[in-house]
Amino acid sequence: MFRKKDIFFKTLEEMADVIVETSDRFAASVNGDLSDVSAFAKEMKEFEHRGDRLTHTIILELNKTFITPIEREDIMELIKKLDDVLDGVEACSSRFDMYEITKPDIYIRKFGDCLRRSAQEIKKAIYLLTQKKLLAMQEPCVKINELENEGDELMRQGVKNLFQNVKDPIELIKYKELYERLEQTTDSCEDVANTLQSIIMRNS
DSSP states (O other): OOOOOOOOHHHHHHHHHHHHHHHHHHHHHSSOSSOOHHHHHHHHHHHHHHHHHHHHHHHHHHOOOOOOOSSSHHHHHHHHHHHHHHHHHHHHHHHHHTTOOOSHHHHHHHHHHHHHHHHHHHHHHHHHHTTOOTGGGGHHHHHHHHHHHHHHHHHHHHHHHHHOOOHHHHHHHHHHHHHHHHHHHHHHHHHHHHHHHHHHHOOO
């Protein structure tokens, strides 16, 4: 069904690698010293730029390639959803700098771990795709969906805690937006899984 690995699959693998590297760095940062939030935001922006370059590579190749290993629309949709994950992490990171949040709380740290694990499952699924192991992709896709549910619950718990314990309305607004953006990024991971499941159905 598939030809040998080509520029499309190679670039998708590179994108998955960047997502893992980005989420690992994000999780490590929110668990450690965030005193220099400007440097943190800048580093995350560089990861996002790397994703943009890989997305551009895919678009250029689609414009000049007649035969693709899977449907052109599927490749385009998949790279877009992968890029959305990086955009989400970068948007979250920029808020730390904008709002001068230097002490991530337990919910932010848990979100970081949730995103790190989601990225690992995304990488597993992408590499299974490029190895033509379509049915095996189901398992990491299911795990990504479970992690998105975990993100939903984290946001609910986090917001409840804010309204119960945070008296400063400005601080409440800052953290509430950050929780919401982190939860939206877990949604973006689930969008990747949903796109992959559509590819499985069309190619199995």
